[in-house]
Structures are given as C-alpha cells and as structure tokens.
Amino acid sequence: MGLRMDNIHAPTVASGPNSTQTNGDGREKLSLPELIAQKDRVWSELSALGSVLDSHGVNMSTPLTTFDGYPRPDLDIAQIRTTRARIIPLKNDYKDLMARIEKAMHEHWENAAAAPPQPPAPAAVSTSQPAAQTAEATRNSRVALEAPFAKVNSVVASSPAATAGLKPGDKITRFGDVDWMNHDKLSKVAQTVQQNEGVAITVKIIRPAATGAAEQRLEVQLMPRHNWGGRGMLGCHLLPL
Known part of the structure; x- marks a missing residue:
C-alpha cells in the first residue's frame, strides 16, 4: 500500500557544489x-x-x-x-x-x-581584443535581454496560433510589449490578447534545435480572434518558465 507522505512536495536539496558559484x-x-x-x-x-x-x-x-x-x-x-x-x-x-x-x-x-566621437582608426590597424x-x-x-518567459505546450490545428506558425516547444521571448520582466505570471499576455482582437501581435520565439543543429530565433505575427472553431482567441496553451 505504501507510506503516506505529508511533505512529499517539499523539494529535496541536493548536496555538493552548485554550477553557479559566483553570485x-x-x-x-x-x-x-x-x-x-x-x-x-x-x-x-x-x-x-x-x-x-x-x-x-x-x-x-x-x-x-x-x-x-x-x-x-x-x-x-x-x-x-x-x-x-x-x-x-x-x-x-x-x-x-x-x-x-x-x-x-x-x-x-x-x-x-557621453563619450566624445572617436576618429576612425586606420584600416591597417587591427581591432584589439578588448574592443572585440x-x-x-x-x-x-x-x-x-530577450530571455524566454513562456513555453508553447500545445497548439490546436487551424487555430490562430497554428496559422502564425507556433509549434509545441517554442519558447516565447516577447509577446507584443510583454517580456520576461513584466509578464506578471502571463497575466499581461492575456491582457494583450484581449486588447488586440483582430490585430496582429509580433511574437518572438526560440525554437528548440533539431539534433546537431542550432536553436532558431524567429518572429511570427499572431492575430487573436474568436470564431476560429475552438476555445479562446489563440488556440494554444502557454506555460510560464
């Protein structure tokens, strides 16, 4: 039957050094x-x-x-x-x-x-390491500064999200004027959607890399709307990161 555990949801703190020692x-x-x-x-x-x-x-x-x-x-x-x-x-x-x-x-x-303009360097002079x-x-x-703050968990076929090209696994770095600093547990995303029915919203995403490839940073146009055949105005499920 097993033992009942009242504090099972309490995280277990791992021992040993952390990977981020500098703080x-x-x-x-x-x-x-x-x-x-x-x-x-x-x-x-x-x-x-x-x-x-x-x-x-x-x-x-x-x-x-x-x-x-x-x-x-x-x-x-x-x-x-x-x-x-x-x-x-x-x-x-x-x-x-x-x-x-x-x-x-x-x-x-x-x-x-604030710095005064610098004269152009001679073409023969190579860029120093600090300048580089x-x-x-x-x-x-x-x-x-465009850190991801939400992940696309699912996308309904023929929805506004699908039409825009969003895919499960995409990570959102910007949703209109909403970013990682002001999304307020995604409530600002919902507010932006409500205020922009029928208006295209610029959404910046990071798409996970396929095996052996680099991740992609993409920009899509998402137009919230009702009456597309499903629930909500987007047709996708977002999870906060």
Whole structure:
C-alpha cells in the first residue's frame, strides 16, 4: 500500500557544489561578456532540468501524491523533487543575472552617448581584443535581454496560433510589449490578447534545435480572434518558465 507522505512536495536539496558559484557581490566584478556567458550556462542547465521534468510529464507544480496523500506510483518522486530543488535557485540566479546584464547595458549606452566621437582608426590597424570583446557584448546584449518567459505546450490545428506558425516547444521571448520582466505570471499576455482582437501581435520565439543543429530565433505575427472553431482567441496553451 505504501507510506503516506505529508511533505512529499517539499523539494529535496541536493548536496555538493552548485554550477553557479559566483553570485551576490562576486558578480559585481564580472564584465558584460562574462555576465552573458554565465547567463547562458545557467539557462543551459535550466533547459536540461526542464527536460527531466518533461520526461516525467510534470512541471514545478504537478502534484506528486494521490488524492489520499500517498506517493504516485507512476512517478520517480526522488528525481522530481531533486530536480525541482535545483531549478528554484537557478531561476533566482537567472533573474539576478538578467537584471545585472540590463543594468550593465544601460551603463554601456549611457557611457557611449557621453563619450566624445572617436576618429576612425586606420584600416591597417587591427581591432584589439578588448574592443572585440566589447563589440561582441554589444551584438549579444539585445539577444541576452530577450530571455524566454513562456513555453508553447500545445497548439490546436487551424487555430490562430497554428496559422502564425507556433509549434509545441517554442519558447516565447516577447509577446507584443510583454517580456520576461513584466509578464506578471502571463497575466499581461492575456491582457494583450484581449486588447488586440483582430490585430496582429509580433511574437518572438526560440525554437528548440533539431539534433546537431542550432536553436532558431524567429518572429511570427499572431492575430487573436474568436470564431476560429475552438476555445479562446489563440488556440494554444502557454506555460510560464
């Protein structure tokens, strides 16, 4: 019959070192390229852990017990709890890194605007390594600030979402004016949909890579509407990340 477990939903904190040792004051010393690189590492680990939960058919809030309080026999409870426990601090790390990247980018543009114009360098002079790193940080900054905040869980055939080209697994980085900083648990997405019936909304997504390929960053036009033959105005189910 099994043992009843009252605290089964409490995450199990794994022992041992974390992959993101630099935090708090230590991050103040990191350059913008270093912050972006650390953000990418954290996101990669979050994606891998999310895949673990997906493989069990659960998310961060799926109940792990039966209606009468016993562990669900169809789930690997220990692995799910350990995975959830790792995801929680990583999400906090990710939010902290994104806030620091945004602050660093604002400072970068303010300094660039205040600096006097520089004469063009001779064509024969090669770009120094620090200058190349700054240029790379500038190119990556806008992409870094567009962090995914929702995932497309399912798409109904012939729906507005399907017509726009959304697919299950797509991760949304921007939905109109809504992004990772202001989505408010996706409530702003719902508000944007209600305010734009019959109007195309620009949606930016990251599409997972096929085996051996790089992930794709795409932009689609999604027009919310009623009377398309299904429920809601989109025809897709979104999950917060």
